[in-house]
Amino acid sequence: MKQAQRLKSVRYDIRGPVLRRAQQMEEAGHRILKLNIGNPAPWGLSTPEPIVADVVYNLGAAQGYSDARGIYSARVAVAQYYQNQGVTSVQPDDVMLGNGVSELIVMSLQALLDTGDEVLVPSPDYPLWTGAVTLCGGRAVHYRCDENAGWLPDLDHLAAQITPHTRAMVIINPNNPTGAVYSRQTLLDMLELARRHQLLVFADEIYDKIVYDGAQHHTLAALAPDVPIVSMGGLSKTYRAAGFRSGWLAVSGFTGRDTDYLDGLQLLANMRLCPNVPAQHAVQTALGGFQSIEPLIGPGGRLYEQRERAWQELTAIPGVDCVKPAGALYLFARLDPAVYKIHDDERLVIDLLEQQQMLLSHGTSFNIDEPNYLRLVFLAPTDVLGDAIGRLGTFLSTYQQ
Numbered sequence: 313m314k315q316a317q318r319l320k321s322v323r324y325d326i327r328g329p330v331l332r333r334a335q336q337m338e339e340a341g342h343r344i345l346k347l348n349i350g351n352p353a354p355w356g357l358s359t360p361e362p363i364v365a366d367v368v369y370n371l372g373a374a375q376g377y378s379d380a381r382g383i384y385s386a387r388v389a390v391a392q393y394y395q396n397q398g399v400t401s402v403q404p405d406d407v408m409l410g411n412g413v414s415e416l417i418v419m420s421l422q423a424l425l426d427t428g429d430e431v432l433v434p435s436p437d438y439p440l441w442t443g444a445v446t447l448c449g450g451r452a453v454h455y456r457c458d459e460n461a462g463w464l465p466d467l468d469h470l471a472a473q474i475t476p477h478t479r480a481m482v483i484i485n486p487n488n489p490t491g492a493v494y495s496r497q498t499l500l501d502m503l504e505l506a507r508r509h510q511l512l513v514f515a516d517e518i519y520d521k522i523v524y525d526g527a528q529h530h531t532l533a534a535l536a537p538d539v540p541i542v543s544m545g546g547l548s549k550t551y552r553a554a555g556f557r558s559g560w561l562a563v564s565g566f567t568g569r570d571t572d573y574l575d576g577l578q579l580l581a582n583m584r585l586c587p588n589v590p591a592q593h594a595v596q597t598a599l600g601g602f603q604s605i606e607p608l609i610g611p612g613g614r615l616y617e618q619r620e621r622a623w624q625e626l627t628a629i630p631g632v633d634c635v636k637p638a639g640a641l642y643l644f645a646r647l648d649p650a651v652y653k654i655h656d657d658e659r660l661v662i663d664l665l666e667q668q669q670m671l672l673s674h675g676t677s678f679n680i681d682e683p684n685y686l687r688l689v690f691l692a693p694t695d696v697l698g699d700a701i702g703r704l705g706t707f708l709s710t711y712q713q
């Protein structure tokens with residue numbers, strides 16, 4: 313049976329051939345160290361107890377479908393969250409819950425794009441964005457993020473990518489895979505371009521509370537009440553509940569003229585009936601009260617210390633550089649082409665997997681052209697990270713392609 317033609321150009325390589333090879337090795341009895349996926353709970357970074365308790369408590373009442381947009385209490389909690397961030401217009405009816413941000417990314421693009429429409433997506437990106445644009449018949453046009461400027465978007469390059477077909481701009485902040493946290497001025501400049509060219513902006517802010525060293529995350533929608541923005545967040549990272557599949561979007565800056573798009577989004581929400589109801593009960597508890605992520609991201613906290621250790625040891629390997637991430641859960645490391653002659657980075661991670669039973673992600677799977685980047689997830693405890701990076705150093709010291 314043939315797959316749909318339109319899938320032929322959809323790429324999602326972070327879960328592609330490399331992962332298949334890892335599965336084969338596991339089936340053959342190897343233990344693989346997985347530093348390739350931002351999934352906190354398996355590393356002992358568990359969902360806070362009150363969140364789990366709330367889901368359990370409400371399980372009996374979660375048997376039926378909910379409102380297609382999600383249960384009211386969760387939508388109120390999300391609306392209040394954005395109001396507190398300065399996005400004063402957001403009301404519960406502007407909020408829609410989803411089975412993770414992933415589902416909402418696909419839905420929100422599906423509601424917008426016709427064949428050939430263009431969407432500005434960062435390079436490197438979280439590759440679901442590129443894949444989903446393609447799946448929806450659109451064309452992902454990548455704007456460069458500049459490693460020499462701490463991976464901030466290159467605004468001239470971004471502006472130069474805009475054509476009459478451009479419909480939207482994706483901003484991932486804090487960024488996966490680079491860990492960059494954008495300055496207020498950078499965001500204002502990006503918003504000005506969106507305003508001038510009447511683009512819809514998608515703000516993927518799933519890492520908004522995972523910032524280090526005093527970096528400040530600016531909620532995009534608070535900076536431009538007049539620009540149509542779809543802001544997205546969820547429980548997977550900050551609340552370590554990736555398996556719950558719970559996320560949200562909030563719309564702001566839409567005027568009467570733009571509501572056709574929102575009607576389309578509602579149609580798609582209705583068609584999937586509703587998001588998983590038990591997990592929706594986690595949202596209000598998560599967003600209110602004590603934010604258990606905070607002790608994890610400061611000195612002495614697990615995420616902070618793991619980032620320190622991983623970054624120090626990684627950059628101590630000869631020929632490996634890495635902009636220190638100010639947010640999120642990843643190190644996006646550069647292998648100096650003068651030291652390492654790599655022309656196929658997928659081959660590189662498969663060779664690493666086979667020789668060291670360790671899984672990283674290759675840079676080109678994040679839609680960057682150069683084949684000399686690797687992404688490492690720093691969710692594992694420091695001793696595991698130390699051992700893993702030691703093994704990576706051993707591997708690289710003799711590696712040739």
Ligand SMILES: Cc1ncc(COP(=O)(O)O)c(C=O)c1O
Pocket residue numbers: 350411412413414415438484487488516518545546547548554557558559
């Ligand atoms: C930038 C970004 N957006 C969205 C997602 C998807 O999150 P969810 O688990 O809510 O589907 C991820 C997951 O890694 C991500 O890194």
